Amino acid sequence: MTPILRLLLATVLMAAPPAAMAQMELPPIPPSVEDSYSKLTARSEVAEALAAIKGAGVRMFEEQVRINEVPAPPFKEQLRAEYFLKKMREAGLPGAYIDKEGNVIGVRAGTAKGPRLVVSAHLDTVFPEGTDVKVREKDGRYYAPGIGDDALGLTNLLTVLEALNKSNIKTVGDIIFVGTVGEEELGDLRGVKALFRDIKDIDGFISLDGVGLGRIVHHATGSHRYLATFKGPGGHSFSAFGLPSAIHAMGRAVAKIGDLVPPAEPKTTFTVGTVAGGTSVNAIAATSTIGIDIRSNGNAALLEFEKKVLAALQDAVNEENARWKSDKISVEIKQVGDRPAGVTPIDTPIIQAARAAMPRVGAQVRSITASSTDSNLPMSLGIPAITLSSSGTGGGSHSPGEWYSPVNNHVGAQNVFLLTLALTGMEGVTAPPARQASSPIKDTGNHGHPA
Numbered sequence: 001m002t003p004i005l006r007l008l009l010a011t012v013l014m015a016a017p018p019a020a021m022a023q024m025e026l027p028p029i030p031p032s033v034e035d036s037y038s039k040l041t042a043r044s045e046v047a048e049a050l051a052a053i054k055g056a057g058v059r060m061f062e063e064q065v066r067i068n069e070v071p072a073p074p075f076k077e078q079l080r081a082e083y084f085l086k087k088m089r090e091a092g093l094p095g096a097y098i099d100k101e102g103n104v105i106g107v108r109a110g111t112a113k114g115p116r117l118v119v120s121a122h123l124d125t126v127f128p129e130g131t132d133v134k135v136r137e138k139d140g141r142y143y144a145p146g147i148g149d150d151a152l153g154l155t156n157l158l159t160v161l162e163a164l165n166k167s168n169i170k171t172v173g174d175i176i177f178v179g180t181v182g183e184e185e186l187g188d189l190r191g192v193k194a195l196f197r198d199i200k201d202i203d204g205f206i207s208l209d210g211v212g213l214g215r216i217v218h219h220a221t222g223s224h225r226y227l228a229t230f231k232g233p234g235g236h237s238f239s240a241f242g243l244p245s246a247i248h249a250m251g252r253a254v255a256k257i258g259d260l261v262p263p264a265e266p267k268t269t270f271t272v273g274t275v276a277g278g279t280s281v282n283a284i285a286a287t288s289t290i291g292i293d294i295r296s297n298g299n300a301a302l303l304e305f306e307k308k309v310l311a312a313l314q315d316a317v318n319e320e321n322a323r324w325k326s327d328k329i330s331v332e333i334k335q336v337g338d339r340p341a342g343v344t345p346i347d348t349p350i351i352q353a354a355r356a357a358m359p360r361v362g363a364q365v366r367s368i369t370a371s372s373t374d375s376n377l378p379m380s381l382g383i384p385a386i387t388l389s390s391s392g393t394g395g396g397s398h399s400p401g402e403w404y405s406p407v408n409n410h411v412g413a414q415n416v417f418l419l420t421l422a423l424t425g426m427e428g429v430t431a432p433p434a435r436q437a438s439s440p441i442k443d444t445g446n447h448g449h450p451a
């Protein structure tokens with residue numbers, strides 16, 4: 001570890017809560033990993049491919065602009081998916097296709113029965129239909145909603161694919177290139193859920209998401225969201241007095257949920273974020289609805305705590321009915337969000353390889369951190385997964401003022417190119433890391449694959 005890296009990691013450690021610090025202890029990178037990279041970079045095909053990517057910076061950015069200007073609102077990614085499919089086919093995967101969920105998938109077959117690695121980026125944006133997605137330059141910054149998140153990741157994916165094909169490099173394992181739908185909030189990871197439901201033998205997963213080379217996401221915060229709607233008979237506040245109230249039942253539920261104590265470790269949180277209901281101050285409320293958000297860094301803790309929240313809703317109904325000797329209050333519970341939690345352990349080959357790749361292209365690991373991305377799903381299934389940010393500078397993600405500047409924009413693509421070779425193995429040069437014992441995918445029950 002270089003002194004600068006040690007310093008940067010120390011900064012990350014100091015900013016992290018004590019429980020997270022233990023996870024941040026970085027094991028040394030095994031010599032075998034460094035050895036693979038030395039063998040790879042010594043090959044002329046690899047050196048030429050890296051040089052070609054370096055020379056493609058301007059072209060990459062032009063492509064990023066074109067991708068961004070094909071709108072991809074939540075649940076309406078089809079236009080961008082069709083454009084991306086065309087680009088994937090042109091880049092060397094004529095058999096690429098769009099699956100039932102809307103994901104664009106292209107498989108670059110390896111030479112042997114090696115590991116199958118997914119390299120992905122997400123097609124969707126958070127911006128609604130009608131948003132102006134035209135890219136505009138001002139003082140060296142290129143402004144457009146979605147330009148960094150994730151038109152940049154999609155561009156890097158195409159760049160890696162093209163470099164592999166132009167150099168005729170053969171990998172031992174398969175590389176499955178995927179443009180996913182439904183990564184952003186309301187999409188609820190529907191694209192990546194479909195991918196892992198339909199393709200059963202994936203050994204590793206890389207998501208290219210957003211700006212900020214040097215960031216490795218290895219931990220997924222899970223979230224479950226609910227709308228709970230209380231229903232009752234309703235009536236006049238004076239003449240119908242004695243009937244149970246949907247709002248009173250809701251109040252009991254909010255108080256009960258508010259008193260729950262979640263575990264500190266893994267970090268688990270909750271809030272009743274919204275309330276709505278009633279029609280008039282002088283009417284016993286017939287309906288009321290609350291929105292509940294539950295999050296955790298651990299799936300078991302998430303499910304355990306969720307049970308208590310759901311039980312509190314039913315207890316509140318029972319109490320309100322008992323208070324008025326009634327059975328007229330009920331609650332309807334609707335799940336509106338399901339992102340599973342998970343972690344890729346820090347000593348997993350995919351993380352060691354990702355850490356070792358960056359210095360080979362002149363970059364540094366800046367943080368190893370938690371976030372909610374497409375990698376949540378494979379992590380929850382025990383499949384090694386990471387989310388990487390790409391190079392360049394940018395800001396304002398998820399806002400209309402989002403911007404990107406293509407400073408050294410080739411470095412991120414070089415990094416993913418090398419990492420992909422290391423993880424799938426280059427025929428005749430390096431062997432890929434052994435396939436994971438957890439593959440093919442374990443059945444984890446319904447969780448993560450909601451019906």
Ligand SMILES: [Zn+2]
Nearest residue numbers: 149150209210
């Ligand atoms: Zn994103």
